[in-house]
Amino acid sequence: MNPEKVRALAANVNKLIGNYHDQQRCTAELFKICLEFLDEKRTGHEFSGYRIAEMKEAALKRRARKEQLIAAVKGYIEMIEKREDRVTSHTNDKEKQDEGK
Numbered sequence: 001m002n003p004e005k006v007r008a009l010a011a012n013v014n015k016l017i018g019n020y021h022d023q024q025r026c027t028a029e030l031f032k033i034c035l036e037f038l039d040e041k042r043t044g045h046e047f048s049g050y051r052i053a054e055m056k057e058a059a060l061k062r063r064a065r066k067e068q069l070i071a072a073v074k075g076y077i078e079m080i081e082k083r084e085d086r087v088t089s090h091t092n093d094k095e096k097q098d099e100g101k
Contacts, residue, residue: 021087028080031073038066 001009 006068020082024080028077031077035070035073042060
């Protein structure tokens with residue numbers, strides 16, 4: 001391969017990686033919005049015909065699922081933010097090296 005093709009390929013790969021990170025960042029932002037919605041949402045559920053024990057059991061299951069979802073989303077957000085910090089620090093280190101040349 002000639003140097004021009006290598007540079008073009010490298011630029012394309014860097015653009016793809018940037019797009020991937022943008023997508024992950026947007027997904028993390030969406031999850032943050034979902035968390036806010038879940039924390040603020042207060043819905044009434046209709047339980048016509050249910051007994052009190054069944055209503056309590058259903059409420060406990062909903063709460064457990066909500067807590068699992070919140071934990072998963074928070075974990076995902078932390079993972080994305082750590083990766084962004086790592087990419088940013090790596091980019092800053094490279095820029096400092098380039099300035100020193």
